[in-house]
Amino acid sequence: MNTDTIIKTAADLISKAKSILFITGAGISADSGLPTYRGLGGLYDGKLTDEGYSIEEALSSDVMSIRPDITWKYLWQIGSHCIKAEPNSAHLIISKIQEIKPDTWVLTQNIDSLHKKAGNKNLIEIHGDAFELSCTKCRSAFDALVLFPESGKMPQLPPKCAKCGGMIRPNVVLFGEMLPEKAIKLYYRVLESRPELIISIGTSGMFPYITGPIQEARKAGQRIIEINPCFSSITDIVDIYIPMPAAKAMKAVWEELTLNTKS
């Protein structure tokens, strides 16, 4: 299939689907200027931190419990990258699709809050949100702008609660931690409802909680689209593979969709 046919077929699948599940990974944030890190750690691809840890160790629950200053240093670096980023066309077009297809869900592996900033609804942030901060003792919410000021200055880390002095932490899944139960339950409920169309955008597809359900969906006859400039572990089993960056692909699909509704 040439690119035009691929885009037309994808738009056709979207316009016919009554229910859609988007599954997004780091690739959708690449067009917002964020590096396509693998999970939390890819900013540091393979390099050891100043403290001699791998980034996965530095961002683990084990190190957080003994040296929270180290874990926080890297959480803060990632957060200060993400807080300046704005959602791109791919995030915004998901919102537009949700206006015409209310039964559209979004499962994201990203912690950068860009789906929220774009106004996406029915959002499941399976790895949490780097800017949802609270006290580990008294659970009080903590303002992200205090931690990531416009000056870009790194504050005293780990941040402490003004009310009780407890340590603040972001609502993200560190290495060695379980995925949040509430998010997982909701995700499985959406999967059980058998969305007619699954659209994977910029996800490496390496996580079993993503590849498993996509293989199941394939067997059940649900349609699958993948948008990804690189092949992933699910590329072989999707109906439509769009080998493009997220924003470019979603813009092309949206143009085709609106063309169809006008004619």
Ligand SMILES: [Zn+2]
């Ligand atoms: Zn507190």
